Amino acid sequence: MLEEVGFVDVRYGNRVDTFAGAPGEAKARRYQVHGYTFVARTPG
Amino acid sequence: MSATELPVDEDHLRSEVRRKYREVALEPGAEHHFHTGRFLAGHLGYPAAWVDQVPEQVIESFAGVGDPFALRPLGPGENVVDVGSGAGFDSFCAAWQVGDDGHVVGVDMTPEMLDKARRNAALVGADNVEFREGFAEQLPVADGWADVVISNGVINLCPDKHAAFTEIRRVLRPGGVLQFADIANGTPVPPGALREIDLWTG
Numbered sequence: 001m002l003e004e005v006g007f008v009d010v011r012y013g014n015r016v017d018t019f020a021g022a023p024g025e026a027k028a029r030r031y032q033v034h035g036y037t038f039v040a041r042t043p044g
Numbered sequence: 045m046s047a048t049e050l051p052v053d054e055d056h057l058r059s060e061v062r063r064k065y066r067e068v069a070l071e072p073g074a075e076h077h078f079h080t081g082r083f084l085a086g087h088l089g090y091p092a093a094w095v096d097q098v099p100e101q102v103i104e105s106f107a108g109v110g111d112p113f114a115l116r117p118l119g120p121g122e123n124v125v126d127v128g129s130g131a132g133f134d135s136f137c138a139a140w141q142v143g144d145d146g147h148v149v150g151v152d153m154t155p156e157m158l159d160k161a162r163r164n165a166a167l168v169g170a171d172n173v174e175f176r177e178g179f180a181e182q183l184p185v186a187d188g189w190a191d192v193v194i195s196n197g198v199i200n201l202c203p204d205k206h207a208a209f210t211e212i213r214r215v216l217r218p219g220g221v222l223q224f225a226d227i228a229n230g231t232p233v234p235p236g237a238l239r240e241i242d243l244w245t246g
Contacts, residue, residue, distance in 0.1 A: 005209040007222060011115065016088055018109045018227060024077030032230030035088070035109035035197075037223070039116050044218025 007040035069156035072104040105131035108196035110225025121145040122191040128198030132161035180208040195224035
């Protein structure tokens with residue numbers, strides 16, 4: 001989607017187990033939800 | 045999915061997200077489905093120098109999902125927009141990096157978070173940070189003003205992510221950088237479940 005909007009040089013970092021040990025962990029596990037970091041830039 | 049085929053009612057989702065984050069602002073110690081506060085910031089890998097130095101009330105409502113500065117530290121003098129700034133912790137981390145020659149605009153749609161963020165700015169002496177009310181899809185920032193846009197756990201709460209990214213691109217200068225943290229699912233969410241508002245807000 002970032003590229004669709006016109007961003008370029010999209011990269012992402014390691015996943016983080018954001019919900020580990022949190023009350024919402026079971027729901028997060030159901031859909032394999034993790035946190036990620038992203039960087040992209042506009043052309044120019 | 046086009047903007048006319050949103051899986052949930054946009055106004056209802058915003059209302060529910062406001063309700064949830066009002067709770068996080070006013071009752072950060074209550075049980076939420078996600079971690080919050082200083083523990084969470086440490087868990088996500090923020091530098092101890094940032095996490096340990098702030099007063100409890102500045103970090104207690106932090107509810108990010110990653111470290112938006114992990115892949116790229118900010119530079120001195122950069123103008124930064126923090127989309128969904130909450131109680132301001134990421135905005136202050138940005139302010140410390142850009143220094144006195146930079147400026148940070150935090151944008152949030154929850155009045156209780158904005159109030160708390162403004163009090164927190166005064167508490168940490170962040171003179172180069174201001175907080176404005178607004179939506180990710182309608183940022184109260186001029187075209188091309190920002191060198192960098194940051195965000196943390198907010199885009200996933202926007203029903204129309206294409207509109208949010210388009211608006212972020214509008215406020216970035218040519219060559220500007222979007223750096224953000226957010227959640228993503230490894231297993232597809234069934235179409236029916238996408239309409240469950242609780243799945244969006246927790």
